[in-house]
Amino acid sequence: MLPFARVTVIGLGLIGSSVTRAVRARMPTVRLTGYDADPSVRDTARAIELCDDVTDTAGASVIDADLVVLCVPVGAMGAVAAELAADLPADAIVTDVGSCKASVVEALQAALPGTTIVPAHPVAGTEQSGPEAGFATLFNHRWCILTPPEGTDPVAIERVASFWRNLGAEIETMAPEHHDRVLAVTSHLPHLIAYTIVGTASDLEEVTRSEVIKYSAGGFRDFTRIAASDPTMWRDVFLSNREAVLDMLQRFSEDLSALQRAIRWGKGDELFELFERTRAVRRSIVEEGQDDAAPDFGRSHE
Numbered sequence: 001m002l003p004f005a006r007v008t009v010i011g012l013g014l015i016g017s018s019v020t021r022a023v024r025a026r027m028p029t030v031r032l033t034g035y036d037a038d039p040s041v042r043d044t045a046r047a048i049e050l051c052d053d054v055t056d057t058a059g060a061s062v063i064d065a066d067l068v069v070l071c072v073p074v075g076a077m078g079a080v081a082a083e084l085a086a087d088l089p090a091d092a093i094v095t096d097v098g099s100c101k102a103s104v105v106e107a108l109q110a111a112l113p114g115t116t117i118v119p120a121h122p123v124a125g126t127e128q129s130g131p132e133a134g135f136a137t138l139f140n141h142r143w144c145i146l147t148p149p150e151g152t153d154p155v156a157i158e159r160v161a162s163f164w165r166n167l168g169a170e171i172e173t174m175a176p177e178h179h180d181r182v183l184a185v186t187s188h189l190p191h192l193i194a195y196t197i198v199g200t201a202s203d204l205e206e207v208t209r210s211e212v213i214k215y216s217a218g219g220f221r222d223f224t225r226i227a228a229s230d231p232t233m234w235r236d237v238f239l240s241n242r243e244a245v246l247d248m249l250q251r252f253s254e255d256l257s258a259l260q261r262a263i264r265w266g267k268g269d270e271l272f273e274l275f276e277r278t279r280a281v282r283r284s285i286v287e288e289g290q291d292d293a294a295p296d297f298g299r300s301h302e
């Protein structure tokens with residue numbers, strides 16, 4: 001028995017189009033409707049047949065939906081929820097895929113009072129964006145973290161969990177604030193560091209851009225992949241998860257200063273001790289099968 005028969009996906013970029021492709025592949029009888037604010041994305045979605053139907057308004061896309069999956073940048077969640085509120089069936093469940101949760105839960109509850117909301121974060125993605133970047137296997141064996149507000153109907157939570165399990169994901173549940181602190185250090189800070197280091201390298205005056213490209217070693221190349229991630233999406237993540245990111249950044253800056261001091265004063269033992277500790281972290285990730293050597297921060301266990 002499928003958890004939902006009529007699913008609407010709003011925002012048909014990397015994640016939204018991966019959801020529609022995965023639904024098609026794994027739950028072919030589900031009726032899929034899509035909407036995107038960008039007319040050129042709607043045209044592409046129709047041309048490549050991402051959904052059974054692509055509507056020209058958010059409201060029209062949800063009229064007979066059982067489940068609405070919001071796949072827009074986190075800063076747009078509240079506005080899009082308000083746009084569709086009047087047309088949402090009373091018994092429809094709303095979920096989202098946003099990379100941070102506390103601000104999204106607050107925005108969705110304010111825009112959709114009385115609606116059952118089961119927020120989700122599939123911890124899976126790439127640096128690509130747009131409707132052609134998605135793929136049906138994106139969520140296979142990846143974690144999907146649910147952050148339902150207190151008092152959410154357990155049956156609704158289980159239906160949304162079952163939806164994501166059907167798409168290949170494994171489910172974890174946690175409070176939105178805890179999610180935001182965990183992801184601040186495992187995903188948001190690494191992106192911030194990548195944006196910074198690639199920016200620093202491209203600003204250097206004595207090193208040309210062609211030298212940066214020509215001599216980029218593996219580590220720097222991995223950073224350039226992450227730093228190619230969507231600017232709108234990541235601007236929204238940092239503004240929405242402000243407190244947790246600033247907190248982790250403070251800790252990171254202190255640790256970086258300690259390393260700076262160790263290098264300045266030739267404290268090789270301090271450097272060695274840290275590098276030994278970090279090597280052990282990497283080894284335990286590999287041992288647990290959480291990495292298959294592909295450069296993807298967001299991987300779950302394979």
Ligand SMILES: NC(=O)C1=CN([C@@H]2O[C@H](COP(=O)(O)OP(=O)(O)OC[C@H]3O[C@@H](n4cnc5c(N)ncnc54)[C@H](O)[C@@H]3O)[C@@H](O)[C@H]2O)C=CC1
Pocket residue numbers: 010011012013014015016035036037038041071072073074076079080097098099100121122123124125126127128129130131230233237
């Ligand atoms: N990119 C990634 O690796 C991951 C992203 N996420 C989350 O997924 C969400 C979507 O990200 P992506 O698919 O990567 O971005 P994307 O840029 O590929 O797609 C977003 C789509 O939303 C549309 N959109 C923006 N505002 C809208 C509005 N008000 N109404 C309707 N459509 C609107 C855009 O036109 C675009 O087509 C974000 O909340 C992000 O935090 C979650 C996991 C991984």
Ligand SMILES: O=C(O)C(=O)Cc1ccc(O)cc1
Pocket residue numbers: 098099122123124125126127187226295296297298
């Ligand atoms: O491309 C990568 O390495 C990622 O880290 C993908 C990613 C980006 C944002 C998320 O919320 C989850 C996963």
